[in-house]
Amino acid sequence: MKQVISTEKHPIKLWVDQIEDSAINQAKNLANLPFVYKHVALMPDAHTGYGMPIGGVLATKGVIIPNAVGVDIGCGMCAIKTNIEDMDTTELKQLMSHIRKTIPLGKNSHKEKQDESLMPQRGDVSNVMEQLYSKALCQLGTLGGGNHFIEIQRGSDGYIWVMIHSGSRNIGKQIADFYNKKARQLNERWYTQVPINADLAFLPIETEEAHAYMNDMQYCIDFAFANRKQMMEKVKAGLLEINQGNVVFDDIINIAHNYAAWENHYNENVLVHRKGATRAYKGEIGIIPGSQGTKSYIVEGLGNPESFMSCSHGAGRVMGRKQAQRELDLETEISRLNEKGIIHAIRNTKDLDEAAGAYKDIDVVMANQKDLVKIKVELKPLAVVKG
Structure with missing residues (x-):
């Protein structure tokens, strides 16, 4: 930990030494919320977000805050290790071509609906989610834009890895915006002490709206994972084609870094919001990507209670x-x-x-969280496709 800010109602614990004043002001807004549990934690990649800093971790009692999860609900990483020890430039270019042919990038989607059996079961989702479902069928297995990527890497363990960063596409944003608007309307009706201009409107957990948001949020998380899995299958197919079927793949590693979940911390059950932060329970395997052209890491969590057992989700923007x-x-x-x-x-x-x-220097980011994770495998980029 780099420092603690103790000027607000609750402490702000920082693992970051390069952060904008605007992000600190957002963290102070969080620290003064009446339902904050213990403290606010800012990871080494923290920077200004919407309402809550990206790279922030917030535990609450009795409420959920849509903007403390973010608009790309379920956004996260997956990675897979192969038994391939090297790839030359020709092979890498062949694989990049295969990826571009089989995986829609940016705002593009599939022209046809994908196999519905590959979608998560909807269960008890809202009518809002039902209306988004048909579009989501065409977005399954698509990368999206922004900082999303597919990268081929060489690991310090001597093997080729594939890493994918992507989220829930448009359905996550639609769900986030819908429930944040609903929370704002309800907060104004209740005359809450949380200022509307802080963009931290909340839903008491016992309300129908909170229940609906939790269900829809979970579906977005499940869809984002299904989305990453389908893209990974396309990349695996390309590797098998290039290597004439002689490839063995380890089990997929998957983590989300935009979500909220019930967890037990300091012997109490609380709702932990991670917005651009990765869970890092003791012994838990995680993924921390660098920026384009820099190293990424497979890590093992150390279960630090002061970060609510969390770590960074990447390098973080400057x-x-x-x-x-x-x-x-x-x-x-x-x-x-x-x-x-x-x-x-x-x-x-x-x-x-x-x-x-x-982006921030990933080496500095990793040095700042030595008490949160330990590095298992260092991954150097060989080729990258961006959204």
């Missing part, structure tokens, strides 16, 4: 998307990747929003 496009030098960012021999996705100025220069 520049907004438009700022990066304005201020970063295109040739410098391309050269940085070319010098490492990485097959990358930076072609023009608009791609600079996902350049390494827009």
Whole structure:
């Protein structure tokens, strides 16, 4: 831990040493909520979000806050280890071509509905989710945009790995926006002490609205995992084709980093909100990606109670998307990747929003959370497809 801010109603514990004032102000808003449990935790990749900092962890008693989960509900990582020991440039380019042909990127979706048996069971979801279901059938197995990626990596264990970062596509945003609007309306009706301009509207857990949100949130989490699994199957098929079927794959590692869940901390059951943060229970295997062109990590949680057993979800931004496009030098960012021999996705100025220069130094981020996780495998990028 780097520091503790003790000026608010509840402490703010920080594992980050490079963070904007606006993110600190958001954390102070959290720390003064009447239903906060113990303290607020900011991970080493924390930066300004909407309502709550991305890289924040918040435990509450009796309420759930849609904006403390975020708009891409269930967004997360999956990774898989192969028995392949090396891939040359030709093979990597073949695989990148296969990925682009079989996995829609950015805002694109499949033209036809996918196999419904691959979708999570809907169970007790709301009418809002039912209305989104048909569209979700065309989004299953698609990457999305922003910072989502598919990366081929060489592990410090001597083997090739595949890593995917993606979320619940548009259904997560629709659900988040719907319930945040509902929470704002109810909070105004109740004359709550939580200021509306803090963007932290809440739902008391015993309300029908909270129950509906929890069910819909869980469906988004399940859909995001199903989405990543289908993309991973496409990548595996490409690897099998290139290697004439001679590939063995380990079990998939999957983690979400935008969700809320009931957990027991300090001997009490509370709702832990992780917005851009990864669970890191003692012995739990997790994934921490770097920025484009930098190392990523398979880690093991240390179960630190002060972070509510959490760690970072990545490197964390130091520049907004438009700022990066304005201020970063295109040739410098391309050269940085070319010098490492990485097959990358930076072609023009608009791609600079996902350049390494827009993110924190992953080495610093990992050093700042040595009390949260230990590194199991270090992964160096070989080729990346961006959303």
